[in-house]
Amino acid sequence: MRLQNFWVSTVGLALAASMVACGGSKETSSTSATPESPAGTAAGQKVDAATAGNVTGTVTVDGAVPKNEAIKMNADPACMKANKDPQFQETYMVGSDGKSLGNVFVYVKDGLGNYVFDAPTETAKIDQQNCRYHPHVFGMRVGQKLEIVNSDPTMHNIHAMPKTNSEFNTAEPMPMKTEHVFNTKEVMVPFKCDVHGWMNAYVGVMDNPYYAVTDKDGKFELKSLPPGTYTIEAWHEKLGVTSQSVTLGAKETKDVTFTFKPVGASATN
Amino acid sequence: MLHRFATFVAGCTILLVLAGSLVTSTASGLSVPDWPTTYGWNMFTFPPQHWVGGILYEHSHRLIASTVGFLTIILAAWLWRADPRRWMKWLGLAALGAVVAQGVLGGITVLFFLPAAISTAHAGLAEIFFCITVAITLFTSPGWIRGDSAVRVDDRVLRNIATATTILIFAQILIGATMRHTGAGLAIPDFPLMFGHLMPTHWDPKIAIHFAHRVGALVVALAVIATSAHVFYHHRGRRELTRPAALILGLVGLQVTLGALTVLSRRDVSINSAHVVVGALVLATSLVITLRSWRARFPQGVGSLLQNLPARGQILQKAPDPI
Structure with missing residues (x-):
């Protein structure tokens, strides 16, 4: 890691004039985290911004999905006070058209070969606010700092249950700010609060910057992808995963659609 | 005291x-x-x-x-x-x-x-x-300390069957605990059938644990019935045995009902917790029967403690002669 940081610093400076910043998108938005300054190594290949393209798309659901489960927050007066209206889980975030599906994590699963990318400098963030996790689904990079914030006037714990990374369970008295770093790629790592059993979130830990979470209209965008053929996968917490192969030419933008079928039927694309 | x-x-x-x-x-x-x-x-x-x-x-x-x-x-x-x-x-x-x-x-x-x-x-x-x-x-307890030889039960069959029942109950509780802590409580989601059949239609470790707990319940119920039946048949006049024998029959009936309701209610918190508590009470009751069945193998009266028991419920006092 130290060697990589050293190399990134020196070569990054040398190539600074040729770097192309492609926007400041956030991990939690429907737009992918933009690859930072393309940087190559002897063992890796840098992204040529001049030929890079985009993959945009929509995620939809074909059929009726179950209603989101109602939440009873009466176990904690602070949660009751913060949420006067009836509360529901965020499992199915279906748009007003009844088809578009939000909170789907879309990412490049395969096809990037030996491209290498700078370690991100910004910090990812998850906030415990109004007895919910914000965001509910998000992505971050291996080695990137995750800031965990408790903005609530009550106690939380954040319990990560990864399969390949290390499990952790951190007390979050109020107010509280802690940090964590994941060391291995993993899609997805579930979070839960054992104090408030309804609180859950998911993070996709990626070794590349090509990921996004669909917005309420089911839209996503993976920006600045080099030409190539990729396996792109869409993940939903209940509906599972569906993937498709996308071939992207130089400076090309391709629009793709992922369609999930409710549990019991297989997803299509 | x-x-x-x-x-x-x-x-x-x-x-x-x-x-x-x-x-x-x-x-x-x-x-x-x-x-x-x-x-x-x-x-x-x-x-x-x-x-x-x-x-x-x-x-x-x-x-x-x-x-x-x-x-x-x-x-x-x-x-x-x-x-x-x-x-x-x-x-x-x-x-x-x-x-x-x-x-x-x-x-x-x-x-x-x-x-x-x-x-x-x-x-x-x-x-x-x-x-x-x-x-x-x-x-x-005063009853144990008195241990009057004239009224002590010395029944080898009862000792064996009661001891076996207590061991079976403890094993069943361990299987139940394994089921709880591996998240297998609803691995078989229906009751009394299993996936609509008398036997599970497919298997995985969680289903196997859950199935073992159901089979264990049947075995324990039969063992408890056998112990109680033996007590009522051979020691009808012994209240220190018939009372726990009657109690454990009721508790096992309640426990099986709670187990079924745990599945049918999708692990309702109150029912699920009551199932654990009643399981412990079944074990304790069986243990009491077992220990009382072994009382004849202990010294007849507990020496100086006996002298300090002029009436039931008397405070145990320190005595010089350990037994």
Whole structure:
């Protein structure tokens, strides 16, 4: 890691004039985290911004999905006070058209070969606010700092249950700010609060910057992808995963659609 | 007085079992991530206004456990000082060792994110500790101390069948604890059928554990019926046997009903927790029958303790001649 940081610093400076910043998108938005300054190594290949393209798309659901489960927050007066209206889980975030599906994590699963990318400098963030996790689904990079914030006037714990990374369970008295770093790629790592059993979130830990979470209209965008053929996968917490192969030419933008079928039927694309 | 105190400790222990079962039933086991502190506080000074959500269950469990631990220290010291029977002194120390080990297991299972093996061991040791407190309660009771040879039961068959039943119940509780801590409680989602059939239509480890618990329930029910039937047939006039025999029949009926309702209610917290508590009561009742069936193998009267029992319920006094 130290060697990589050293190399990134020196070569990054040398190539600074040729770097192309492609926007400041956030991990939690429907737009992918933009690859930072393309940087190559002897063992890796840098992204040529001049030929890079985009993959945009929509995620939809074909059929009726179950209603989101109602939440009873009466176990904690602070949660009751913060949420006067009836509360529901965020499992199915279906748009007003009844088809578009939000909170789907879309990412490049395969096809990037030996491209290498700078370690991100910004910090990812998850906030415990109004007895919910914000965001509910998000992505971050291996080695990137995750800031965990408790903005609530009550106690939380954040319990990560990864399969390949290390499990952790951190007390979050109020107010509280802690940090964590994941060391291995993993899609997805579930979070839960054992104090408030309804609180859950998911993070996709990626070794590349090509990921996004669909917005309420089911839209996503993976920006600045080099030409190539990729396996792109869409993940939903209940509906599972569906993937498709996308071939992207130089400076090309391709629009793709992922369609999930409710549990019991297989997803299509 | 010692007997009453031992009874009180056993009663607190069943309350502790209830608190522990609520922790598991509400999935609150990790709501307090640190141990032995609570969110950085000393557990005894953790402000009550923060006892919310899962913290309420987990923190209450820790406090009740601490109380039971403190009471066990008193009980062990009292036995060591006041009971002339050497093995009773050691039984008191065994209770103390068990409750200390139980506390450590509870802490370890929290710090290691509830590994099934440790959590199951925690549940199993809880039953052993409860059995020790029940045994101490029985051994300090006036009826046990008198042990009149003229009325003692010396029935080898009853000893064998009651002992086997108690062991089976404990094994069944361990299977149940394994099922709880591996998340297999609804691995077979219907009752009394299994996936609509008499036998599961497919298998995986969770289904196997769940199936074993159902089979175990049948085996335990038959064993309890056999023990009770033997008591009622051969020792009809012995109230110290017929009363627990009748009680355990009722408890097993209730336990099977609670087990079925646990599945049918999709693990309702109250029903699920009651199932754990009644399971412990079934074990304790069977243990009482078993120990009473073995009473004839113990000394007839407990020496000086007998002299100190002019009337039922008399306080045990320290006696010079250990038995």
